[in-house]
Amino acid sequence: MEDIYPTLIPGDSTFPAFFKRLYENGGHGYVHESEGSVITDIWKSQAATYNSILRKAAEHETVSHNRVKEMQVIPCPQLSLLLTGTFSQYHHLVPNIENGYFSRLLPLIVRDTQPFDSRYVEAAAPAEPVSRQVGQQLANLCTRLYCQPEQEWSLTQEQKSRLAQHLSTEYKALIGMLGENFHSAVVRMAVQIERIAMILTAMRIGSVERAPHCAGLRGPRAHREQNDRPYMVDTIYCSDQDYEAAEMIGGKLILHAAVAYKMIEGEKTELVPQIETSCQKQMLYERLKGEYEHQELLTEAKVQGISRATAQRWNERWLTEGKICRLQRGMYRKIS
Numbered sequence: 599m600e601d602i603y604p605t606l607i608p609g610d611s612t613f614p615a616f617f618k619r620l621y622e623n624g625g626h627g628y629v630h631e632s633e634g635s636v637i638t639d640i641w642k643s644q645a646a647t648y649n650s651i652l653r654k655a656a657e658h659e660t661v662s663h664n665r666v667k668e669m670q671v672i673p674c675p676q677l678s679l680l681l682t683g684t685f686s687q688y689h690h691l692v693p694n695i696e697n698g699y700f701s702r703l704l705p706l707i708v709r710d711t712q713p714f715d716s717r718y719v720e721a722a723a724p725a726e727p728v729s730r731q732v733g734q735q736l737a738n739l740c741t742r743l744y745c746q747p748e749q750e751w752s753l754t755q756e757q758k759s760r761l762a763q764h765l766s767t768e769y770k771a772l773i774g775m776l777g778e779n780f781h782s783a784v785v786r787m788a789v790q791i792e793r794i795a796m797i798l799t800a801m802r803i804g805s806v807e808r809a810p811h812c813a814g815l816r817g818p819r820a821h822r823e824q825n826d827r828p829y830m831v832d833t834i835y836c837s838d839q840d841y842e843a844a845e846m847i848g849g850k851l852i853l854h855a856a857v858a859y860k861m862i863e864g865e866k867t868e869l870v871p872q873i874e875t876s877c878q879k880q881m882l883y884e885r886l887k888g889e890y891e892h893q894e895l896l897t898e899a900k901v902q903g904i905s906r907a908t909a910q911r912w913n914e915r916w917l918t919e920g921k922i923c924r925l926q927r928g929m930y931r932k933i934s
C-alpha cells in the first residue's frame with residue numbers, strides 16, 4: 599500500500615506514526631476515511647497533538663515533533679483530509695465552534711434521498727472502474743504539473759477587490775443572522791476561495807500541451823517559448839472564468855458551514871433554504887452597482903447561482919418595497 603499510495607496516511611494512526619509518515623513524505627499527506635468515527639476514535643486520545651498539527655497544516659505553518667533522539671521539523675506541511683460520515687461523527691470532531699476545526703474544515707451537508715433512489719443500485723457496480731479512471735486522470739495531471747517550471751499564482755487586482763466585496767457582503771448577512779462566532783468561517787473562506795481558484799488554474803495548465811488559448815495564463819509578461827511548450831510566465835494570473843467558478847463554489851460552501859454551525863449549536867432545522875432566500879437576496883442587492891441595467895442583474899445572479907426567474911422576482915419586489923426605482927426601461931437605481 600505504501601508503494602502504491604506513498605502520500606496516503608491511514609486515519610487510524612497514532613500521532614507518532616502519523617507524523618513519521620508525513621515527515622518521510624516531505625510534508626505531503628492525504629487522509630481519506632469513509633467513516634468519520636475512525637478518525638475521532640483514535641484522535642480523541644491524542645486530541646492536543648492532533649489538534650495542533652491539523653490547525654497548523656491548514657495554514658502551511660511549520661510543525662515539529664521532539665523525539666528522544668532528534669527533533670523532526672516539517673517547514674511547510676501540505677495535508678489533505680477527506681472524511682464522510684454522520685453528523686454525530688462530525689460533531690465528535692467539531693464539538694464546538696472554538697476548537698479550531700470548524701473554520702478550517704469545509705463541511706458539505708448531504709440530505710438523505712427520499713424516497714429510495716434506485717440509481718444508487720444501478721451505479722454501485724461500476725464504481726471501482728470509474729474511481730480508478732478518475733484517479734489515473736489526476737495522477738496524469740500531477741505528472742504534467744511536475745514537469746512545469748515553478749511559478750507564482752495570483753488573483754488579479756480586480757479579482758482581489760471583488761473577493762473582498764463578496765466576503766464583506768456575506769459577512770454582514772451571515773454575521774447578522776448567526777452572530778459574531780461565525781466570524782472565522784467567513785474570514786477563512788477567502789483563503790479557501792483562492793485555493794479553489796488556484797486548483798482550477800492548475801488543472802487548465804496541466805490538461806493542455808499547447809496553451810495559446812489557455813484561460814489560466816494571463817500574466818502581463820507571458821511569452822511563447824520557442825519549443826512550443828505552454829506559456830511560461832513569472833506570475834500566472836487567475837482567469838475571470840475560474841475566479842467566478844471559485845467564488846460561486848465558496849458561496850455555496852459558506853452556506854453549508856452555516857448549516858453545520860446551527861446544528862452544532864443544537865438547531866436541527868432545514869437552514870439552507872432560509873439562508874438561500876434571505877441571505878442570497880441581500881447579497882445580490884449589495885453586489886449591484888448604484889445604477890444597473892437588467893442584464894447586469896441577470897449576470898450577477900448567474901455568478902451567484904441564482905436563477906433568472908428568481909432574480910427578476912426579487913427585482914420586482916425591490917421596486918415594490920422602494921429599495922430601487924426604475925429610471926427607464928431596463929435601467930434601475932438603488933435607493934439608500
